[in-house]
Amino acid sequence: MAAQDFNFLLATDSYKITHYKQYPPNVSKIYSYFECRRKKGSQFSEVVFFGLQYLLKKYLTGPVITEQKIQEAKLFYQMHFKQAVFDEEGWRKLLEKHDGRLPIRIKAVPEGRIIPRGNVLFTVENTDPNFYWLTNYVETMLLQMWYPITVATISREFKKILAKHLKATSGSLEGLDLKLHDFGYRGVSSQESAALGGAAHLVNFCSTDTVAGLLMAQRYYGCPMAGFSIPAAEHSTIISWGRSREKEAFERVLDQFSSGPVSVVSDSYDIFNACKHIWGDKLKERVMERSQDSCLVIRPDSGDPAETLIEVIKILEECFGCSLNSMGFKVLPSYLRIIQGDGIDLSSVDE
Amino acid sequence: ITHYKQYPPNVSKIYSYFECRRKKGSQFSEVVFFGLQYLLKKYLTGPVITEQKIQEAKLFYQMHFKQAVFDEEGWRKLLEKHDGRLPIRIKAVPEGRIIPRGNVLFTVENTDPNFYWLTNYVETMLLQMWYPITVATISREFKKILAKHLKATSGSLEGLDLKLHDFGYRGVSSQESAALGGAAHLVNFCSTDTVAGLLMAQRYYGCPMAGFSIPAAEHSTIISWGRSREKEAFERVLDQFSSGPVSVVSDSYDIFNACKHIWGDKLKERVMERSQDSCLVIRPDSGDPAETLIEVIKILEECFGCSLNSMGFKVLPSYLRIIQGDGIDLSSVDEILQKLSDEDWSAENVFFGCGSALLQKLNRDTLSCAFKCSYVESNGKGMDVCKQPVTDPSKGSKRGRLSLRRNSDGFLETVERGAGKPEEDLLVTVFENGSLVQDYSLEEIRKNARLRDEELNPTLHNQEQELLHNRIINGIH
Numbered sequence: 001m002a003a004q005d006f007n008f009l010l011a012t013d014s015y016k017i018t019h020y021k022q023y024p025p026n027v028s029k030i031y032s033y034f035e036c037r038r039k040k041g042s043q044f045s046e047v048v049f050f051g052l053q054y055l056l057k058k059y060l061t062g063p064v065i066t067e068q069k070i071q072e073a074k075l076f077y078q079m080h081f082k083q084a085v086f087d088e089e090g091w092r093k094l095l096e097k098h099d100g101r102l103p104i105r106i107k108a109v110p111e112g113r114i115i116p117r118g119n120v121l122f123t124v125e126n127t128d129p130n131f132y133w134l135t136n137y138v139e140t141m142l143l144q145m146w147y148p149i150t151v152a153t154i155s156r157e158f159k160k161i162l163a164k165h166l167k168a169t170s171g172s173l174e175g176l177d178l179k180l181h182d183f184g185y186r187g188v189s190s191q192e193s194a195a196l197g198g199a200a201h202l203v204n205f206c207s208t209d210t211v212a213g214l215l216m217a218q219r220y221y222g223c224p225m226a227g228f229s230i231p232a233a234e235h236s237t238i239i240s241w242g243r244s245r246e247k248e249a250f251e252r253v254l255d256q257f258s259s260g261p262v263s264v265v266s267d268s269y270d271i272f273n274a275c276k277h278i279w280g281d282k283l284k285e286r287v288m289e290r291s292q293d294s295c296l297v298i299r300p301d302s303g304d305p306a307e308t309l310i311e312v313i314k315i316l317e318e319c320f321g322c323s324l325n326s327m328g329f330k331v332l333p334s335y336l337r338i339i340q341g342d343g344i345d346l347s348s349v350d351e
Numbered sequence: 352i353t354h355y356k357q358y359p360p361n362v363s364k365i366y367s368y369f370e371c372r373r374k375k376g377s378q379f380s381e382v383v384f385f386g387l388q389y390l391l392k393k394y395l396t397g398p399v400i401t402e403q404k405i406q407e408a409k410l411f412y413q414m415h416f417k418q419a420v421f422d423e424e425g426w427r428k429l430l431e432k433h434d435g436r437l438p439i440r441i442k443a444v445p446e447g448r449i450i451p452r453g454n455v456l457f458t459v460e461n462t463d464p465n466f467y468w469l470t471n472y473v474e475t476m477l478l479q480m481w482y483p484i485t486v487a488t489i490s491r492e493f494k495k496i497l498a499k500h501l502k503a504t505s506g507s508l509e510g511l512d513l514k515l516h517d518f519g520y521r522g523v524s525s526q527e528s529a530a531l532g533g534a535a536h537l538v539n540f541c542s543t544d545t546v547a548g549l550l551m552a553q554r555y556y557g558c559p560m561a562g563f564s565i566p567a568a569e570h571s572t573i574i575s576w577g578r579s580r581e582k583e584a585f586e587r588v589l590d591q592f593s594s595g596p597v598s599v600v601s602d603s604y605d606i607f608n609a610c611k612h613i614w615g616d617k618l619k620e621r622v623m624e625r626s627q628d629s630c631l632v633i634r635p636d637s638g639d640p641a642e643t644l645i646e647v648i649k650i651l652e653e654c655f656g657c658s659l660n661s662m663g664f665k666v667l668p669s670y671l672r673i674i675q676g677d678g679i680d681l682s683s684v685d686e687i688l689q690k691l692s693d694e695d696w697s698a699e700n701v702f703f704g705c706g707s708a709l710l711q712k713l714n715r716d717t718l719s720c721a722f723k724c725s726y727v728e729s730n731g732k733g734m735d736v737c738k739q740p741v742t743d744p745s746k747g748s749k750r751g752r753l754s755l756r757r758n759s760d761g762f763l764e765t766v767e768r769g770a771g772k773p774e775e776d777l778l779v780t781v782f783e784n785g786s787l788v789q790d791y792s793l794e795e796i797r798k799n800a801r802l803r804d805e806e807l808n809p810t811l812h813n814q815e816q817e818l819l820h821n822r823i824i825n826g827i828h
Contacts, residue, residue, distance in 0.1 A: 013520050014544040014564035015598075021591040022572035024584070030571065059526075079560040080549065083595055136571050143521035144529075186478035186722075187715040191394075192527035194479075214415065225414040231353035236367065236471050236724035239736040241359045249357070256356040260418055270741040303742025 028129035051148025280319030363464035386483025436785025447799030519710035615654030676704025
């Protein structure tokens, strides 16, 4: 159930308050649907349906209308429209007849299903003829389904690309669901969006730093821990040692987290110098001590992603060597990996 | 979670700041600072840490990292010593102020040396400031464009703050984002359907009613009458809302037919009965925005006539207006008003609705928002720090303690390395040790963000504005 201060009557576009007066007389049912319309030239031909359960559990289930909320909405809309247009009577009737529960029916595709564009994904209709105006009252809220659907879809597109390359160059899909780590918490527009988007990514992967998404998955989708992360540096933890002590900063991470993988951002001053002279020389032995289960993951974070990555991997090859896998492709020693977390999108990851 | 173990030993202070970095070629040279008070009031003020939360986090992170890395001890110490309140200080530019890119907007530092790790713990949450800042900035850019055309074609700015209506509630990613984005728009305008934003303005910025709307149709309320009864559907709106303006979406089947034969003929008298205070606002919602609008206004001119205003531009009768709420963004609104003006139509005739271009089609890169550590104290000594990746100079950060001042040329600039004079510093402490220190009202914020004279008379200062824009973007002052 939504927080106490959430008022369902105030969770819609203003103009929808006035629609009960605009439908034809004697209307007893309004039936509406949601789709991801086809669009010429779109790169996405199918979508992942996800996120409805969150909305239902958080905002629509149970007695969402109370007398207090009706009063709050009445006053609010009087000020907002500078006239009395709010359907106080209609909502009170709903409160009395249905104990404040919403007499609508929603039918939907099961969550997680992959559906081609241009198909109905869910339908909404009123179950009590008195409340025909309720169907589209919830449009504003339900149309926000665009977001978790789109994130889950894009995340899955990433997965297809990663799978293709992983299969082709290693012969297996091992570790696929850890290949794309969610770094997006700070770059979304709110805590709630972080939770929704973060959870949507977890439909396809189990690698994330967006803790809010893990909580959403726990609280609304019954999964106690939907994703994992590793100890990692950020620029402040490196630069706070001072420019001349980048090696000490790097070493600190290795010391503090001796088991399990660690990630160290290495471009604070000069990524190539860091790889060649610090990781590949001064700390080389410390790096080689790490096992496959506690590998070092070096993180570049600036410059052209592809070019920087190629140059970095060449430097690491020079310093640490590499071996060939069963498909004949080069692999760095198992204690050493790279994470590219800057400038990544569907086309750059493929490129 | 793991950073407390990675900072240098004996660190006693981590000082970080937020800016909208300059970016070559960006169309936005200045930003509106807005939204921090919401975060402070909602998430940071008061006792935010409890034993129960520490336990929940401990269990959670054990599962998430598959090892015990969570700083249980550190958080318990904070709980005991500070009653669960956060020992940090945040200094910020007053909300609503307009600040050129590349300047410090707020700083964060720990006030208790034991909790140096707290400063950057809050980065993730505070970096989300990019959103209300960017919406408020884009909304204000819309305002500049609308002001320009309104002034040029009508001689006045009357009704400017009703010219851009927020249609974006359904197109954002969550209820909370709708509230933040909706409120950010209300810094510049008072026209919105995004109710969540009005509630945000009420609860966090002390404004009981920050924006207004009018009764309006949507496609379902028109098409539910059936294809042959569009006229009855239109008439219903006029009947049900006889006083005050009403908006009727008219493109369900054929916008041109609706304007010419229904509004302009069958319902013509009903339309003419409406007064200026209860005008009909016709809403096209498809097709090329500029072309459709021009064709619509021509049809309405034929059916209803028009008059000339004091500037010699054509205005529809006062009972009739148009709202274009589809395909509107910063460039199309300018294009549309320019085309209208080229055909001698005043900007008074049209209102605009905007959804995703205002609230959703933006990201942290739009204004290059970043949060970076610039100063550290350890072993009693202060050290200015920064990142300066050789692979991207534009990602370099500022050094040392920062302040914001107005220099002798009147321009705002950031003083680095702790060299700023406290009495000149425009940054104000807004949060300290769990308490809110400033409480800005939307009224004040709106005042701070209002358009300046030189922005209202761009024809006089166009060249100067462009020069200033370029200087800001290129980092020269």
